[in-house]
Amino acid sequence: MSFGSDGARDRCGVWLPTAGGEPTPVHFVFDSKEKLIMADEKTAEQIAAETAELAAARQKLADERTAFEATVKTTFEAANKNLIAGLVTAGKVLPAEVEELTLVFNALDREELTFGAGDKATKSTATAALAGFLDKAISKRVPVGPRTSPATQFNAADEDMDAGDITAAATALMKERPSLSFDAAVEAVEKRRAAA
Numbered sequence: 018m019s020f021g022s023d024g025a026r027d028r029c030g031v032w033l034p035t036a037g038g039e040p041t042p043v044h045f046v047f048d049s050k051e052k053l054i055m056a057d058e059k060t061a062e063q064i065a066a067e068t069a070e071l072a073a074a075r076q077k078l079a080d081e082r083t084a085f086e087a088t089v090k091t092t093f094e095a096a097n098k099n100l101i102a103g104l105v106t107a108g109k110v111l112p113a114e115v116e117e118l119t120l121v122f123n124a125l126d127r128e129e130l131t132f133g134a135g136d137k138a139t140k141s142t143a144t145a146a147l148a149g150f151l152d153k154a155i156s157k158r159v160p161v162g163p164r165t166s167p168a169t170q171f172n173a174a175d176e177d178m179d180a181g182d183i184t185a186a187a188t189a190l191m192k193e194r195p196s197l198s199f200d201a202a203v204e205a206v207e208k209r210r211a212a213a
Contacts, residue, residue: 089127093127093144097119097122097123100144100145100148101115101119101122101148104155107152107157108157109151109156109157109158111158122144122147122148126142126143127142129141129142130142130143132146183203184203186209187199187202187203187205187206188202190205
């Protein structure tokens with residue numbers, strides 16, 4: 018055993034053999050009460066400071082993870098909203114169904130899945146696959162495009178006839194034949210005009 022030769026009153030070194038036979042220096046320090054402690058041992062204040070730093074680092078990591086998860090969730094929900102809006106625009110989903118369908122889409126897994134096998138395998142999220150399936154499987158339920166009033170549609174179909182003229186002729190025909198409904202009277206008037 019040998020002592021260090023740095024000459025400091027409060028430090029001495031000892032060379033201890035290790036398992037491999039190589040000497041390893043070990044330093045001892047005397048604290049203010051002349052008590053011998055290992056230089057590698059930490060005081061209660063040092064341990065408290067390191068514990069506080071570690072707790073702060075863990076909290077920062079937890080906050081970053083929470084913010085990241087919130088961003089991922091918001092992005093996922095926005096993508097789902099766009100998928101559903103596409104289905105509404107295509108006339109496949111009614112606007113009254115959007116809220117419920119949004120809940121279903123948002124409950125699905127965000128992970129990418131593989132659909133099919135071999136060369137026909139495709140990768141997609143469950144929400145994109147469901148939107149694609151609904152787009153193909155559901156026929157158009159709602160007419161899309163510019164909307165016109167029935168009178169405008171009628172006038173566009175037959176420019177020679179005025180909706181008021183047809184209504185007046187159908188009403189007159191209903192007076193002649195009280196058993197006719199208004200729809201039947203309009204149809205009869207249209208047939209007369211087409212034959213003329």
